[in-house]
Each structure stands twice: as structure tokens, then as C-alpha cells.
Amino acid sequence: MEQLLFINACVRGEKSRSLKLTRRFLEGWRKAHPDSTVTEVDLCKLRPVPQYPEVLAQRDELWNAGKLDDPMFDLAHQFAGADKIVIAAPFWDLSYPAILKIYLERISVTNITFGYDEQGNSVGLCRADKLLLITTRGGNFSLPETAWMEMGARQLEALCTMYGIPSFQCLAAEGLDDVRNDKQAILNEAMGRADALAEVF
Ligand SMILES: Cc1cc2nc3c(=O)[nH]c(=O)nc-3n(C[C@H](O)[C@H](O)[C@H](O)COP(=O)(O)O)c2cc1C
Structure with a gap:
């Protein structure tokens, strides 16, 4: 039985x-993995507080005291597990x-989601073998001339290396706000890719 963590932003x-x-992806994934569970973290409901000075100070104090089981680190443990x-x-x-x-700042906690070995090398501590970003974009940022401007998927991919998650994938539907495009056709095609990915993820 697998536990899938769904971060809803x-x-x-x-x-x-x-x-x-x-x-649509999760519907397919549940069918393909009937014994597994999906846990949703809805960030607009959870509303994690940014790491303002006092929040960071509290976090540092707890961390320095070795209190990694404090509720402040619950999200990080959930992500890591x-x-x-x-x-x-x-x-x-x-x-x-x-x-x-x-959210990513709150779960990036040394010795929970990532750490360092005795030689000082960065070591990922997360259990997950796969992380999938599902996104839709107004424009098209997969073209040779625009891909360099895309900073979301690329940042998450880099974080996966830091967290020790070997596989990063991105399912994107693009060009949805371009008046020249057929939005429904783009979405339908992406739904098909979601179905196919759900079988193998
Ligand atoms: C605050 C905001 C910022 C956006 N920035 C971009 C952008 O930089 N580039 C782009 O192509 N589309 C941008 N869009 C368009 C969205 O990516 C697009 O409409 C997307 O499908 C919205 O996803 P949603 O339907 O899941 O909210 C932006 C939309 C909003 C509301």
C-alpha cells in the first residue's frame, strides 16, 4: 500500500x-492503485505562515534544541514520509x-527532508521515488525560445535532487490563454496524458 501526498496550490x-x-490524474491513479491512499494538503485552507523573523527564530530555537518532533515540523515529516x-x-x-x-520553505528542514553526510555532502532524506508537478500555463513555455523563462518546474526538479527524490515529472497543458488556441482541445489532450501517466506513476 502506497501513500500519495497531494499538495494543492x-x-x-x-x-x-x-x-x-x-x-483526472488522481482518479486514474486511484483505479490503478486500489489499495493506496491519497492525502491532500490544500494550501489555501492550511495557509502556512511565511518564515517571518519570529517564525524563523522559533524554528531555529526548536531545531537547535533537537526538537524535531515539534508540531512545527509536522509538514516536513509528512513530506519526507x-x-x-x-x-x-x-x-x-x-x-x-x-x-x-x-510551503516548500516550511518543509525544507535539515535532518528531516535533507541533510549532510560526514564529508559535508548534501544528502536527500525523503522516501518518495517520484514527484509530479501538474500545471497549466497561459502561454507556451516549452519552446526553444521560451523554455529558459520557465522557473517553476525547473526549481522543483532541482529541489527533488536536494530532497533525494530520484524522479521528477511535469504534466503541463500550455497555451491556454492564447486566443489563437483551442483551449478545450489542449485540455482534452492533456487529460489523455494524465490517464496514461496515472497507470505508470
Ligand atoms: C496571477 C497570475 C499570474 C500568471 N502568470 C502567468 C505567466 O507568467 N505566464 C503565463 O503563461 N501565464 C500566466 N498566467 C496564466 C495562467 O498560467 C493560466 O491561466 C493557467 O491556466 C491558470 O491555471 P488555473 O486555471 O489552474 O488557475 C497567470 C495567471 C495568474 C492569475
């Missing part, structure tokens, strides 16, 4: 196309909504 809620695509991770987030300002960055 879709700020527009049920109107979100990224969320619709993710729900998941078998599979799915993040749903729209493409905002060339990356993703700030609420997701706040």
Missing part, C-alpha cells in the same frame, strides 16, 4: 484547470503561486 479552487487536470508526491499548481509569473514557495 490551485488558488482558483474548483475553477482551476490545473486542479481539474490533477483530479510520503511514497509519491503530486503538486498541483498553476503557472504564475513564470513559476507558481507564492503559497507553494511558503
Whole structure:
């Protein structure tokens, strides 16, 4: 039995196309993995507090006292212990909504999600073997001339290396706000890719 952790950063809620695509993926994944569980962390409900000075000071104090079992680190332990991770987030300002960055800062805790070996090398401590980002974008940022501007998937891919998660994948539907495109056709095609990926993820 596997535990899939679903991080929901879709700020527009049920109107979100990224969320619709993710729900389709999860529906397929549940069918393909009937004994597994999906745990959702809805960031707009959870509203994690940014690491303002006092929050960071509290975190440092707890960490220095070795209190890694404090509730402040619950999200980090949950992330570190998941078998599979799915993040749903729209493409905002060339990356993703700030609420997701706040979450990532909160779960990036030394000796929980990542650490260092005796030689000082960075070591990932997360259990998951796969992390999937599901996103939709207004423009197309997979073209040779635009791919360099995409900062969301690329940042998450780099973080996967830090966390020790060997496989990063991104399921994206692009060009959804380009008036020249058939939005429904783009979404339908992405739904098909979501179904196929759900079988093997
Ligand atoms: C605050 C905000 C910022 C956005 N920034 C970008 C952007 O930088 N590039 C882009 O192509 N689309 C951008 N978009 C468009 C969204 O990526 C696109 O509409 C996407 O499908 C929204 O996903 P959702 O339906 O899951 O909310 C932005 C939309 C919003 C609301």
C-alpha cells in the first residue's frame, strides 16, 4: 500500500484547470492503485505562515534544541514520509503561486527532508521515488525560445535532487490563454496524458 501526498496550490479552487487536470490524474491513479491512499494538503485552507523573523527564530530555537518532533515540523515529516508526491499548481509569473514557495520553505528542514553526510555532502532524506508537478500555463513555455523563462518546474526538479527524490515529472497543458488556441482541445489532450501517466506513476 502506497501513500500519495497531494499538495494543492490551485488558488482558483474548483475553477482551476490545473486542479481539474490533477483530479483526472488522481482518479486514474486511484483505479490503478486500489489499495493506496491519497492525502491532500490544500494550501489555501492550511495557509502556512511565511518564515517571518519570529517564525524563523522559533524554528531555529526548536531545531537547535533537537526538537524535531515539534508540531512545527509536522509538514516536513509528512513530506519526507510520503511514497509519491503530486503538486498541483498553476503557472504564475513564470513559476507558481507564492503559497507553494511558503510551503516548500516550511518543509525544507535539515535532518528531516535533507541533510549532510560526514564529508559535508548534501544528502536527500525523503522516501518518495517520484514527484509530479501538474500545471497549466497561459502561454507556451516549452519552446526553444521560451523554455529558459520557465522557473517553476525547473526549481522543483532541482529541489527533488536536494530532497533525494530520484524522479521528477511535469504534466503541463500550455497555451491556454492564447486566443489563437483551442483551449478545450489542449485540455482534452492533456487529460489523455494524465490517464496514461496515472497507470505508470
Ligand atoms: C496571477 C497570475 C499570474 C500568471 N502568470 C502567468 C505567466 O507568467 N505566464 C503565463 O503563461 N501565464 C500566466 N498566467 C496564466 C495562467 O498560467 C493560466 O491561466 C493557467 O491556466 C491558470 O491555471 P488555473 O486555471 O489552474 O488557475 C497567470 C495567471 C495568474 C492569475
